[in-house]
Amino acid sequence: MLECLMPELRQNPITKEWVIIATERAQRPEDFAPIKIEETAPAINHCPFCEGNEQITPHEILAYRTYGTQADTPGWWIRIIPNKFPALVPQGNIQRVKQEEFFRFMDGVGEHEVIIESPKHNVSIATMEQKQVEEIFLAYRERYITLSQDPRFEMVMIFKNHGAAAGTSVKHPHSQVIATPITPLHLRHLIDETLRFFDDNGECVFCVAIQKEKMFKERIVFETDNFLAFVPFAASSPFETMVLPKKHDSSFQSTPPERTRELAFAMKTVLAKMHKSLKDPDYNFVIRSAPCHEKDLEYYHWHIQIFPRVSAVAGFELGSGIYINTVIPENAAKFLCEA
Amino acid sequence: MLECLMPELRQNPITKEWVIIATERAQRPEDFAPIKIEETAPAINHCPFCEGNEQITPHEILAYRTYGTQADTPGWWIRIIPNKFPALVPQGNIQRVKQEEFFRFMDGVGEHEVIIESPKHNVSIATMEQKQVEEIFLAYRERYITLSQDPRFEMVMIFKNHGAAAGTSVKHPHSQVIATPITPLHLRHLIDETLRFFDDNGECVFCVAIQKEKMFKERIVFETDNFLAFVPFAASSPFETMVLPKKHDSSFQSTPPERTRELAFAMKTVLAKMHKSLKDPDYNFVIRSAPCHEKDLEYYHWHIQIFPRVSAVAGFELGSGIYINTVIPENAAKFLCEA
Numbered sequence: 001m002l003e004c005l006m007p008e009l010r011q012n013p014i015t016k017e018w019v020i021i022a023t024e025r026a027q028r029p030e031d032f033a034p035i036k037i038e039e040t041a042p043a044i045n046h047c048p049f050c051e052g053n054e055q056i057t058p059h060e061i062l063a064y065r066t067y068g069t070q071a072d073t074p075g076w077w078i079r080i081i082p083n084k085f086p087a088l089v090p091q092g093n094i095q096r097v098k099q100e101e102f103f104r105f106m107d108g109v110g111e112h113e114v115i116i117e118s119p120k121h122n123v124s125i126a127t128m129e130q131k132q133v134e135e136i137f138l139a140y141r142e143r144y145i146t147l148s149q150d151p152r153f154e155m156v157m158i159f160k161n162h163g164a165a166a167g168t169s170v171k172h173p174h175s176q177v178i179a180t181p182i183t184p185l186h187l188r189h190l191i192d193e194t195l196r197f198f199d200d201n202g203e204c205v206f207c208v209a210i211q212k213e214k215m216f217k218e219r220i221v222f223e224t225d226n227f228l229a230f231v232p233f234a235a236s237s238p239f240e241t242m243v244l245p246k247k248h249d250s251s252f253q254s255t256p257p258e259r260t261r262e263l264a265f266a267m268k269t270v271l272a273k274m275h276k277s278l279k280d281p282d283y284n285f286v287i288r289s290a291p292c293h294e295k296d297l298e299y300y301h302w303h304i305q306i307f308p309r310v311s312a313v314a315g316f317e318l319g320s321g322i323y324i325n326t327v328i329p330e331n332a333a334k335f336l337c338e339a
Numbered sequence: 340m341l342e343c344l345m346p347e348l349r350q351n352p353i354t355k356e357w358v359i360i361a362t363e364r365a366q367r368p369e370d371f372a373p374i375k376i377e378e379t380a381p382a383i384n385h386c387p388f389c390e391g392n393e394q395i396t397p398h399e400i401l402a403y404r405t406y407g408t409q410a411d412t413p414g415w416w417i418r419i420i421p422n423k424f425p426a427l428v429p430q431g432n433i434q435r436v437k438q439e440e441f442f443r444f445m446d447g448v449g450e451h452e453v454i455i456e457s458p459k460h461n462v463s464i465a466t467m468e469q470k471q472v473e474e475i476f477l478a479y480r481e482r483y484i485t486l487s488q489d490p491r492f493e494m495v496m497i498f499k500n501h502g503a504a505a506g507t508s509v510k511h512p513h514s515q516v517i518a519t520p521i522t523p524l525h526l527r528h529l530i531d532e533t534l535r536f537f538d539d540n541g542e543c544v545f546c547v548a549i550q551k552e553k554m555f556k557e558r559i560v561f562e563t564d565n566f567l568a569f570v571p572f573a574a575s576s577p578f579e580t581m582v583l584p585k586k587h588d589s590s591f592q593s594t595p596p597e598r599t600r601e602l603a604f605a606m607k608t609v610l611a612k613m614h615k616s617l618k619d620p621d622y623n624f625v626i627r628s629a630p631c632h633e634k635d636l637e638y639y640h641w642h643i644q645i646f647p648r649v650s651a652v653a654g655f656e657l658g659s660g661i662y663i664n665t666v667i668p669e670n671a672a673k674f675l676c677e678a
Contacts, residue, residue: 009445009448015524017524088346089345102548105348105349107348109348159653167651167653176655180348189524285654288658312503315499315505315623320525322523
């Protein structure tokens with residue numbers, strides 16, 4: 001690997017997807033100019049997520065706020081509200097309906113919430129205080145536990161869109177939670193592959209990946225006692241980073257509070273490294289847990305994926321599902337690690 | 340369906356993936372402002388794809404040119420050259436290599452070609468003459484036939500990136516071909532689903548989709564004797580359009596020349612409708628044929644997908660594989676149809 005300038009195909013050992021590491025078109029990591037789309041965010045004093053503007057949002061679902069302050073007023077440091085333009089809504093029927101025995105559809109039943117990460121407008125996880133990041137992750141955990149107990153929901157997904165190229169229209173720091181009444185094929189295929197690996201090898205493929213990454217060391221970005229952050233061997237895009245609990249666990253929501261604080265520290269550190277080295281890139285992160293009602297799976301392992309949005313998805317990726325990554329994962333890890 | 344303002348989940352009857360049709364956040368089709376990223380394309384007189392600049396590109400593989408004119412000189416109307424920054428290269432070994440019995444990789448063996456669609460810089464398929472579009476599609480066919488005969492290649496993918504938001508860095512109209520030594524999981528999963536449908540129903544799922552779309556009519560964008568263009572029932576993004584041969588065929592390359600000209604007419608008409616109604620949107624299209632050496636499959640049906648890039652892919656899509664489409668497919672089809 002690596003030594004020659006030839007492109008290389010690498011197979012993701014977890015998903016079995018092939019990616020192209022195209023070294024001939026590789027840029028040096030420091031040459032990356034983040035993709036920036038013109039922002040159309042409202043001015044700060046009209047921002048619905050800023051402290052003092054609680055009246056222009058839907059009623060809060062949950063807030064971490066000073067004792068004695070009232071809901072939908074200032075005094076909070078984390079505030080969770082329904083998304084004003086929800087992708088899915090709590091009302092409706094989860095029965096599938098068929099039209100002409102061919103088209104299958106159902107009501108868009110689910111939950112879509114916004115987690116406002118700070119009363120302040122111009123901060124981000126990379127730059128805010130550690131304590132605040134811990135509160136964000138504790139809020140994630142709390143909503144995850146609550147929503148995953150709803151028997152109608154099969155998947156709860158927590159995700160963050162940072163910047164316009166990552167698909168956000170509101171600049172104020174926030175994350176989102178969507179609970180869906182279906183398990184998507186994407187997740188089902190991933191779980192099927194991990195089950196097949198387990199049946200073949202008697203081990204969780206993510207646990208084996210942790211062992212191998214610790215043996216090779218060259219793709220590790222950051223490590224704490226209980227979490228490992230690394231650029232995957234077959235990363236699909238430049239600087240993609242995976243954050244995993246070292247101890248096997250299939251569900252994010254079973255992470256105890258103390259460990260959730262440690263996760264927040266690991267995430268903040270990795271995002272701060274990206275912020276510094278890639279000049280505040282737009283990014284997404286997603287928490288990928290097992291389906292809500294599939295508990296204690298010995299073959300699946302929850303994890304977080306961070307995708308800095310520094311390259312475009314074009315026709316080849318859309319048509320083939322093969323991603324072209326122009327930064328060698330080992331180089332990406334070294335660059336982030338040294339930041 | 341449709342009548343209420345509630346969001347809806349629809350399952351793609353071909354792939355089995357669910358998408359969210361989020362009508363509460365729906366925009367009217369005419370409100371779509373295409374995503375535009377600042378272009379960094381070279382000035383015309385430095386464009387490597389313009390007539391007269393043949394010397395600054397790699398040697399041509401094939402050109403449709405006036406009798407008597409020499410290779411790598413003016414006189415051509417279609418010119419095919421190796422990509423100067425190839426994702427895959429013709430040299431190398433197609434053997435898989437394993438490292439530590441866990442990481443699998445191989446040389447990036449393949450082909451990566453550029454099909455220059457016109458000697459002129461400022462044209463596009465939507466605006467050029469019909470005759471020229473026919474020549475482009477005949478060139479696609481010719482390269483497809485040649486590359487798919489190479490025993491090392493499992494997939495040949497022809498695709499087009501139009502505009503910076505669709506991932507192109509060169510403005511001069513061009514398409515690309517990549518031949519890969521592997522069948523990607525994405526295509527394998529699709530074929531598996533079509534096979535399952537065939538085993539259950541004894542019919543090709545695409546052939547059934549054609550019958551159903553012709554019965555309902557409301558999602559049809561354009562139709563010729565042998566091709567049908569429609570917005571899929573569970574389109575993953577606004578104005579996504581599928582173009583299918585009506586007669587069952589699993590491989591693009593078996594389309595005879597006369598029918599290829601008819602396909603060019605159908606494609607030009609659909610792209611011209613998008614150009615007019617969506618104000619020259621950036622877009623990708625991909626030709627999705629069966630793997631090269633899997634011939635005459637009765638369960639798979641080649642097709643073209645066109646993706647106008649008018650919405651962003653964000654964290655939820657990356658994490659779940661569930662796409663949120665804010666334009667109801669029936670409305671998208673009506674809007675395109677009337678253009």
